[in-house]
Amino acid sequence: MRLSSIIFLALILISCHKDDDPPEVKNTLSNGIFVLCEGLFQQNNSSLSWIDLNSGSIDTDFFSTQNGRFLGDTGNDMKKYGSKIYIIVNNSNTIEVIQSKDGKSVKQIPMNNGNSGKQPRSIAFYNGKAFVTCYDGFVDVIDTASLTVTQRIPVGANPEGIAVSNGKLFVSNSGGLNYPAVDSTVSIIDLTSYQELDRVVVGKNPGAIQVDSEGDVYVIARGNYGTIPSRMVRINALNLSVEQTFSFDASGMALMNNYFLISYYNYSTQTSEIRLFNCLTESIENNSFISTTYFTTLYGIQYDASTDKIYCLDAMNYTNTGYVRQFSSTGVFEKNYHVGLNPSKLIVYE
Numbered sequence: 001m002r003l004s005s006i007i008f009l010a011l012i013l014i015s016c017h018k019d020d021d022p023p024e025v026k027n028t029l030s031n032g033i034f035v036l037c038e039g040l041f042q043q044n045n046s047s048l049s050w051i052d053l054n055s056g057s058i059d060t061d062f063f064s065t066q067n068g069r070f071l072g073d074t075g076n077d078m079k080k081y082g083s084k085i086y087i088i089v090n091n092s093n094t095i096e097v098i099q100s101k102d103g104k105s106v107k108q109i110p111m112n113n114g115n116s117g118k119q120p121r122s123i124a125f126y127n128g129k130a131f132v133t134c135y136d137g138f139v140d141v142i143d144t145a146s147l148t149v150t151q152r153i154p155v156g157a158n159p160e161g162i163a164v165s166n167g168k169l170f171v172s173n174s175g176g177l178n179y180p181a182v183d184s185t186v187s188i189i190d191l192t193s194y195q196e197l198d199r200v201v202v203g204k205n206p207g208a209i210q211v212d213s214e215g216d217v218y219v220i221a222r223g224n225y226g227t228i229p230s231r232m233v234r235i236n237a238l239n240l241s242v243e244q245t246f247s248f249d250a251s252g253m254a255l256m257n258n259y260f261l262i263s264y265y266n267y268s269t270q271t272s273e274i275r276l277f278n279c280l281t282e283s284i285e286n287n288s289f290i291s292t293t294y295f296t297t298l299y300g301i302q303y304d305a306s307t308d309k310i311y312c313l314d315a316m317n318y319t320n321t322g323y324v325r326q327f328s329s330t331g332v333f334e335k336n337y338h339v340g341l342n343p344s345k346l347i348v349y350e
Contacts, residue, residue: 084098133160138155155171158173159172162209163209173186201242229249250264265297315343
């Protein structure tokens with residue numbers, strides 16, 4: 001047997017839910033956490049973990065349990081809108097739409113343009129529509145009633161992050177497939193006409209994008225992972241201009257009331273940082289808000305207002321099954337949840 005086959009088999013066995021009996025199919029979900037686990041690129045092993053906070057049990061193959069099939073290749077984003085959850089499965093070129101009450105599939109939306117995959121990346125919602133960035137240079141508009149693509153809006157090269165503010169859609173154009181000749185712009189789309197109004201220059205290789213409590217838009221320009229450092233940039237959503245570039249390193253942002261939790265992972269040193277940024281004063285309040293001794297590979301961070309908890313996602317060097325590390329809103333560690341391979345997004349149920 002070839003080494004690649006042995007590694008692939010081992011990863012499947014590691015990521016599988018181990019129990020004496022098959023997991024019970026659940027009909028109503030409450031008091032738990034959905035965790036989207038990316039898996040490994042081209043291995044078709046993305047998964048959905050369900051953390052049952054009532055019993056303390058964790059089903060790392062929840063999607064397969066409920067639907068009798070695999071989720072697909074490289075789960076990239078997951079958000080809830082109305083009674084449904086939308087899961088972006090990038091390399092499978094699909095959007096999996098599931099019922100939030102039980103995780104059962106409603107529809108698998110194909111994301112192809114002829115014979116070519118659109119490579120969907122991220123999703124945002126506004127006024128009954130879903131907006132999906134696609135790596136082929138478009139934002140797709142999906143009607144959330146019919147679950148069909150109704151329009152394609154051209155933007156910059158290889159768009160990634162997407163956010164809504166002040167009746168407009170802000171899209172970070174990474175140009176990642178053209179590296180080192182990456183893009184450096186954010187497309188601004190009017191959500192009445194679905195037309196691109198402008199593109200603002202924010203810095204090389206923009207990725208994550210987030211809106212603060214006042215409606216300002218922040219984007220992380222990731223640079224070139226070497227001589228050009230990653231920087232957070234603030235866009236005024238009213239006059240559509242760049243107003244500030246911050247001097248600290250940043251990889252991701254999570255909104256927590258009037259604050260951002262700024263995460264940074266240094267690929268060279270394999271070290272992490274989590275800062276507390278005050279969006280009202282536009283300043284860092286704490287450069288070491290959460291101790292990074294709890295992480296092996298910080299892969300994402302989210303805050304949930306309903307539980308007032310911070311959830312940090314640890315990819316464990318990308319080859320072992322990962323963890324959700326739970327913290328209080330003051331940055332105090334509380335507990336761990338062992339989930340699937342490369343956890344990246346989560347949704348909390350009360």
